[in-house]
Amino acid sequence: MDYFSSDFKLGILGGGQLGKMLLYETRKWDIYTKVMDASPQAPCKIACNEFVLGDLMDFDAVLAFGKDVDVLTIEIENVNVDALEKLEEEGVKVYPPPKALRTIQNKAQQKLFYVDNNIPTANFSRFAYASEIKDSVENGGLEFPFVWKSAQFGYDGQGVKIVRKTDDLDGLPPGECITEKMVDFKNELAVIVAKSSSGEVKTYPVVEMEFHPEANQVEYVICPARIDEKVAQKAQQVALKVSEHIGHVGLLAVELFQTLDDTILVNEVAPRPHNSGHYSIEASYTNQFEQHIRAILGLPLGKTDSKVAGVMVNLVGAEGHQGDVVYENIQEILAMEGVTPHIYGKKQTRPFRKMGHVTIVNQNMGKAREMAQKVKEKISVISK
Structure with a gap:
């Protein structure tokens, strides 16, 4: 198939920063793209050929989106797999395959997959409800400290917590989860x-x-x-x-x-x-x-x-700041050799939200790491 400057259509589910950076490459090669995201301000919106507003977890929305694309891919795991399976049955090439995505979407299923295939992983326990964890602790089945993870929909540090004492269990989401030995x-x-x-x-x-x-x-x-x-x-x-x-x-x-x-x-x-x-x-x-x-x-x-050696620094929203974003001191890091900032296009910041990243390259890893520390100390993602 001719992908370049042709009628070929690539579908991407998810319009965040990963999709935006995928579009750097499709633009470079003139590959026609169609993107769906639930946010009308999605970073991908300005760079794709077609943008569709829709819920990635909605069966009908995903099914309708994928019917006129030749290949369908994702930039986030939280998508409706039932719809992907249906599209695959209808002849759409879906990558990653829905079967693999279904295993990966659920952390409990993912851990069982490692055990079944003799892949080394931390010891874990699986719970249908978070309320069962306290009973397990009281009965000697679990010992502090351990890591709690929501089985589904965790992302960017959300859905993960280190539990060191009983009080740390308060306020956990009630649904399916796993605990892992530290x-x-x-x-x-x-x-x-x-x-x-x-x-x-x-x-x-x-x-x-x-x-x-x-x-x-x-x-x-x-x-x-x-x-x-x-x-x-x-x-x-x-x-x-x-x-x-x-x-x-x-x-x-x-x-x-x-x-x-x-x-x-x-x-x-x-x-x-x-x-x-x-x-x-x-x-x-x-x-x-x-x-x-x-x-x-x-x-x-x-x-x-x-x-060359490379170090990446994440740019996340500063604590105590929420609202219209300002990248403080970005001109100063641009003056540093080997430093390249990437701004994701999210207009609103909040604490720890991923807003961009900076890459530092150098022939010497030690110097690259030192420069990364200076970049981290210099730039701040704050609100107006």
């Missing part, structure tokens, strides 16, 4: 696996992630990870095993723990472009967004090596 780890790592609809597979270098202690959001992504080569190889092997068994097409971001004895455990996965791959826009031969397009269209996968 993992003593040296590093939080990630590997992005690209798998083409033609079967070609490539991995990006292992990255290291540093998290904000309160928001449970990534503050820095560092590529390459500052780890031993044997550990990096082990991380990539585990990520490839997850990819093989889950049957995705496109990108699969595999988040990992490196334990104190260098065991690699899978935390969770995302079947789409991912925050841990944003560095690749400036630092890689083929950035993750172009790679996702190549993969879902069955085109040859691009080179995944990095050209």
Whole structure:
């Protein structure tokens, strides 16, 4: 099929920043795009060929949206899988496949998938209702501390909480959830696996992630990870095993723990472009967004090596600020060598909302990390 400057139509469910960055690549190649999102201010709206306002969890809306596209992909997991399965039955190519997405959407199902396929992961318990957790603690089935995760609809640090005492259970959403044993780890790592609809597979270098202690959001992504080569190889092997068994097409971001004895455990996965791959826009031969397009269209996968060391800094809304956004001191970071800001186009800020990111590239990883710290200290995302 001719994808370029043709009648081919790519559908994207979700119009947020990941979709916007996918559209950098479709614009570059003149691929016609149709996007659906529930927000009339979605970042994708200004860059796609067609924009449809609709609820991604609504069966009829998703079904109607997908009927006239040739390939359908996602930029967020929270979409109606029943509708995707129906579209697939009707001949629409849907990537990632709905079967894989159904497993990934539910964290309890995801954890059971790891166990069933002998993929190393933290010990966990599954609960139909959050109220059952307190009974388990009182009866000796659970010990503090542990991590609580909502089974569905968690995103950007939402739906995750460290529970250290009984009072921490107050106010948890009542529905299905899991608890995980706290993992003593040296590093939080990630590997992005690209798998083409033609079967070609490539991995990006292992990255290291540093998290904000309160928001449970990534503050820095560092590529390459500052780890031993044997550990990096082990991380990539585990990520490839997850990819093989889950049957995705496109990108699969595999988040990992490196334990104190260098065991690699899978935390969770995302079947789409991912925050841990944003560095690749400036630092890689083929950035993750172009790679996702190549993969879902069955085109040859691009080179995944990095050209330079890269560090990504997330720009999130400052605490105490809500309303019309202002990027304070952005001109000062633009004066720094190797620094590239990406603004997502969200007009309203609120505490910890992802508003953009900054990539810092340098031949020397130490210098890149030092510069990233300066960028983090200098720029602020505040309200008017």
